[in-house]
Every structure is written in structure tokens, then in C-alpha cells.
Amino acid sequence: MKKYIAKRVLNALFVVWLVATVVFFGLRAIPGGPVRTMLGAEATEEAVNRMRAELGLDQPLYVQYVEWMIDLMTFDLGQSLTSGEQISVMMASAVPRTLSIALIGVVVGLGIALPTGIISATRKGQRSDYVATVAAFLGLSMPAFFIGILLALVFGVWWGVLPIVGYAPLQEDGIVEWFRRILLPGISVGVPYAAVVMRMTRSSLLEVLDAEYMRTAKAKGVGRTTRLYKHAMQNALIPVVTVAGIQIALVLVGSVTVELVFGIQGIGRLLVDAILDRNYPVTQAVILLVASIMVFMNLSVDIIYTFLDPRIRYGDEAS
Amino acid sequence: MTMLQIENLRTEFETPRGTVTAVNGVDLHIDNGEIVGLVGESGSGKSVLAQSVMRLVEDPGEITADELLFKGEPLLEKSEAEMTTIRGNEISMVFQDPMNSLNPTITVGEQIAETVRLHQDIGESISLPAEMKRKIIGASKASESWRRAIEMLESVQIPHPESRATDYPHEFSGGMRQRAMIAIALSCEPDLLIADEPTTALDVTIQAQILEELHSILEVFDTSILLITHDLAVVAETCDRVNVMYAGEMVERATTRELFSNPQHPYTQALLASTPQVETAVEELEPIPGTVPEPIDIPYACHFAPRCPEAKEECFEVDPAFRRVGSEDHEAACIRRDPVDGEVIENE
Numbered sequence: 001m002k003k004y005i006a007k008r009v010l011n012a013l014f015v016v017w018l019v020a021t022v023v024f025f026g027l028r029a030i031p032g033g034p035v036r037t038m039l040g041a042e043a044t045e046e047a048v049n050r051m052r053a054e055l056g057l058d059q060p061l062y063v064q065y066v067e068w069m070i071d072l073m074t075f076d077l078g079q080s081l082t083s084g085e086q087i088s089v090m091m092a093s094a095v096p097r098t099l100s101i102a103l104i105g106v107v108v109g110l111g112i113a114l115p116t117g118i119i120s121a122t123r124k125g126q127r128s129d130y131v132a133t134v135a136a137f138l139g140l141s142m143p144a145f146f147i148g149i150l151l152a153l154v155f156g157v158w159w160g161v162l163p164i165v166g167y168a169p170l171q172e173d174g175i176v177e178w179f180r181r182i183l184l185p186g187i188s189v190g191v192p193y194a195a196v197v198m199r200m201t202r203s204s205l206l207e208v209l210d211a212e213y214m215r216t217a218k219a220k221g222v223g224r225t226t227r228l229y230k231h232a233m234q235n236a237l238i239p240v241v242t243v244a245g246i247q248i249a250l251v252l253v254g255s256v257t258v259e260l261v262f263g264i265q266g267i268g269r270l271l272v273d274a275i276l277d278r279n280y281p282v283t284q285a286v287i288l289l290v291a292s293i294m295v296f297m298n299l300s301v302d303i304i305y306t307f308l309d310p311r312i313r314y315g316d317e318a319s
Numbered sequence: 320m321t322m323l324q325i326e327n328l329r330t331e332f333e334t335p336r337g338t339v340t341a342v343n344g345v346d347l348h349i350d351n352g353e354i355v356g357l358v359g360e361s362g363s364g365k366s367v368l369a370q371s372v373m374r375l376v377e378d379p380g381e382i383t384a385d386e387l388l389f390k391g392e393p394l395l396e397k398s399e400a401e402m403t404t405i406r407g408n409e410i411s412m413v414f415q416d417p418m419n420s421l422n423p424t425i426t427v428g429e430q431i432a433e434t435v436r437l438h439q440d441i442g443e444s445i446s447l448p449a450e451m452k453r454k455i456i457g458a459s460k461a462s463e464s465w466r467r468a469i470e471m472l473e474s475v476q477i478p479h480p481e482s483r484a485t486d487y488p489h490e491f492s493g494g495m496r497q498r499a500m501i502a503i504a505l506s507c508e509p510d511l512l513i514a515d516e517p518t519t520a521l522d523v524t525i526q527a528q529i530l531e532e533l534h535s536i537l538e539v540f541d542t543s544i545l546l547i548t549h550d551l552a553v554v555a556e557t558c559d560r561v562n563v564m565y566a567g568e569m570v571e572r573a574t575t576r577e578l579f580s581n582p583q584h585p586y587t588q589a590l591l592a593s594t595p596q597v598e599t600a601v602e603e604l605e606p607i608p609g610t611v612p613e614p615i616d617i618p619y620a621c622h623f624a625p626r627c628p629e630a631k632e633e634c635f636e637v638d639p640a641f642r643r644v645g646s647e648d649h650e651a652a653c654i655r656r657d658p659v660d661g662e663v664i665e666n667e
Contacts, residue, residue: 212419218375219414220434220503221407230450234424310424310487 104186117201144254428484
């Protein structure tokens, strides 16, 4: 297992490097550099060149690339082209916001998805199944930011029970205020996630309930509830874990627009601004972070598998 | 005494294409300590009949019967909760495919121990939290149910039962899994064991071992067995009496010896002619032409008529009644057979 994890971590590092490289060159292929964006269309050629030299953008691409790689290896993310701020500082402020939203999103998502998926599968074809499937379809068809706007309208504007703008850091304002600020954006990204996971839970559980070993359990005289939770659930969760892990991406993507709706300076907001400004180092840093999260999620899913499915044993443990 | 008494059992499934009558008015009885064979091609309704007895047929299946008596008690009138106490305890079942019949995420030992715990008063909780705890952290190796599980594995000839009990099904070979299934089925010493093609998915050598296993069970536990198979050799070797089923209906029943020496129904005859036999070294096997009809509104009286070499017009029109066609209660449902002593047993 250790050997396997070490192998997977190396593999992950390679993937992250690949993403970094593609982003680096991809970004620079987009027309309109950061200098033109900053100085405007009327700036003189001379001013543009001076700025380029100042920012180090006049050097050949490969030199810039190698320099960035060396910086990365020393965990130096560089500075923002527009503000000169250290990117690590910007990230330190943005990342907790996005992770807070994502955390609530995943908790809310799984909290909705698993029970509804189970109800829907065990009452297939009944009214509760139809309601759940239609709700999941709605959840899937609405983008996170739209759900965010609806929630802000209902809870913020009409009922006025929750704030709809800004973030309250956990350490400074305490857990209640933090939660109040993060709840609506969290639900907004959590609903589409719940829809995807719910549908997977339903179909996976339906398949398992039909399996021959479930008939064996019934023939043994195992009661209905024990059959569902002891005999079916673990088998049904295997594909659900895959989807739940991979679709964290959906939560992060949703977070980009939801942060705009709720005026939260998270990494989504940071990324959008950075791309618009052609702020290369910031864009690269954010994408690198998201890529790392995804690679980490994939690894976690594979490790969770070993607990769920006794048939899966990685690497050197095989008998 | 009669262990199982079935009269006019019907199992129907409402489908968008019509009513599928998988079992169509079947009679069957099994005495104490008997091994009774149920033979027929794939699609003849054998498995559905077996599952109907345990009321395992899933929606939209509907079971009706004039009589479905187990030890004299009507099973169709039992509540689902009462059935739960009968299943695995008084009637148990071994399924065809040992690869998929065991739960892949529960250890073999726990799958046996669970059955013991459910049906025997050994003072171990079977509440959901207790069961979930056992599933997640494993059953206590010191418990009575675990000890019984190891005993059962031993009695079905699994080597090193103590360590094997903690294995998952995928660590077992096909033959071992079927033994484990048998261990589960016998763990509560049932009165009736229904074995649904228990050897079909196994190698011939393993088949013989499993059949031997079934025989010894009968002696040790005094269990009646309903053995479902399409393999006539298996029947010849194990069963006391045989019932032949075709397209949802019973067509012939007799003692094993009588059936093999004097098959009467054309279907039984065809079935025997299509089976290789060592002694007679048949020139050539004769497959039965055609296939079993889909059991939706079969429009002819004798279901076998379209494939029958002897069929005449009236075979398609007159319902074949059972008649005595030989010694020792040998009966067949074919209007082209003259009844012995003129005795026609039943007419629907």
C-alpha cells in the first residue's frame, strides 16, 4: 500500500507539472498580453516595451518557463503583474473562502444526495421517486450561480434572514458569522453536486438491489432494512464514491461564478480577474492549485475504494 | 408425512406485452427425507416455481395456489415477517451461480454466522446497529454464531475453516463458494432445501463432490431436498422421484427408476434421447427441434404439441389430463397415452 501511494504521488506530481506546462504556454498563446491590457490601446510602443522589460516579459519564452519552474520548486509563486502583491499572500486570503464554500457545498450535497438516492431507489416507481428524480433533474439543469441568485433573493432580500454579500473569516468573526455568510453560496454549489450524486446513488443502488446476492440475503431470512444497509449499501457506494470525488470539480467550477454573485474574494474571483487582466502568474497559480486539488481527490477516491471493496488491493499486498 | 404439498400453483407476471404465466397450475409434493428432482429445459419455469415456494418472486410477480402447504401450513397466508422467520431457517435455498450469490463485501464466515444469528436463539443481537457494527469492524471471533460458521465450513469440507472464514468470497474458488452457499443454507438445519441448479456452473469433478455433499446432508440433517436441474445424469444419481416440467406445466412424474426405464411423455422421451449416455453409447444424439415457447398466452392446449413428433390435431385443442401410465404412481399428461386401468387423474 505504501509503495502504491508513493507511486501515485509521483504520478500526481507529473500530472500537475503537465497541467502547469500546458497552462503556461496556453496562456501566452491568447492574443493581447498583460501590458496592453494594463496600459490600454493608446499607449506608445516605447512605454509598452519599457513595461515588458520591467515585468521580465521581454525574455524568450523558454527562459520565462525555466525561471517559473525553478520558482515553483522553491514554493515561490511569484507576484501579481498588476498589483505586485505576493501571490502566496493573495492565495492565503482567497483559498479559505473557496474551500469554505466547497466544504459546505459537499456536505450539503451529500446530505441531500444520499438519503434521496436511497429513498428513490427503494421506492422505485412510486411518487417519492418521481419527486426526487424531477428535483434532481431541476438541480442539474440550473447553474450554481442561478441558484445563488434565487437563494439571495429569497433569504437575503425577501426574508432578510441571511447576509448576501461578503465573507467573514472563521478566526476573526467566529463560527456562527462564518457559517451565516457561507451557507447560501455553499448551498448554491451543493445543489448541482447533489443532483449528480443522487442520480448515481439511485442507479447504483437499483442495480445492487437486483443482484443475486441480495436474493440470497432474502432467502436467508434477512429483514428488509438490514438487507438494505448491511448487504446493499457498501456495494452500491463504490461507484458513488467515484462520482462524488470527481464531481468536486463541479463544486469548484460552480464556486467561480457563485463567488461573483455573493461578492466573495475567493479563488474563483481571483481567477476570473487574472484571466481578464492576462495576469499570467496569478492565473497559473490558481489553475495549478485547482489541478492539485483534483489530483488529490482522485487519489483519495482510489484509497477509499480499498475500504469499500475487498476485491481491490493495491500493489504489494496481493496474496 | 408430507413436507411440501403444492396444488395448482400459478406464478404470473404482468408485463407490458401481456401476462407471463411462468408457472401454470403445477402440482408437486415432497415427503419427509426425500430428494425430489425437478427437470426441464431453460425457460420451463423451474426456478420460478422454486422461488414461488419461498415467496422470493419479486414484483410484479403474483403467486396463487389451491394449496401451498409446508409441513401442513399454508405459506401463502403467512405475513412477510413470518416468511422471514421461515426463510433460511425451515426452508433454505442454494442458487445456481455461486460466483454472484455471495455478497462480495461480507466475509464468508459472517455470511454464515448471520444466518445462525437470525434464526437461532444464541443471545446475539440482530438489531441493525449491531449488524452494521459487525459488518464494519468484523464479527466477534469468540461468538457462538462465528463458532457455528466455522463448524459449518468444516462440515462442507472447506480446508482451514478458521482462517477461511475471514476470507471474502472472491478469495474462494467456484466449488468452494458453492460449498459456502450450502453451508449457509444448512446452518440452521432446514427441513427443506431447495437446490436450484447447484452444480450447473461447476466443473464435473466438483459437481460430483457437491452431489455427494447433498447426499450426506440428507443423512445428517434429515432434510428433504428439491433438486432443480436440467441435467438428467444428476437426477439419475441423486433423486428418489422426478418431476418433468415444460413451459410452466408439469408433464410427467414418476420414481427415478421408473422414469428412466419407461419414459412415457413424448417430451421426457425426447429429453432422454438428447442426453448422452455412456452405457448405451447412442449412435447420435437427437436434439429436440424448436425452443420452449414464451409463456405469454400460449394458444395451444398441450404446450409441447408444436415440437412433438406424435402431435395430432386434438393435441392442440384438448387439455392433456394426467393419467397413470405405469407402475408406482407413474403419471404423464399426454392424451396420446392410454391410461393404465383407465385412470385419468386430473382434468382442468
